[in-house]
Amino acid sequence: MPIGFHPVELIAILVIALLVFGPRRLPEMGASIGKSIKEFQKGMRELNEPKEETSSAASLAAIEREIASKRAAAAAEIPASEVDSKGTKID
16 A cells, blocks of 8 residues: 555545634644644754864864964064963063
8 A cells, every 4th residue: 555645535534624723723733733744844954964063163263374374473573582382461
């Protein structure tokens, strides 16, 4: 027996749902079920997509270069006699 709904079965389910929930509540339920399915599909797509680790590595490298350039600029401004072994300024 194939899985799925035949037209007669679908009509019977809709009539029963209409009797149980009423004509006012049925469209609200349909909308909420549609939103749930959409969110589920979105979540499944996010799980299946490969993560972009190269972008985080590239941004980390850019931050490291920026820090190194700022340290170099700061070292050029401060005389060597005022800097300790860690590169911090001695007051």
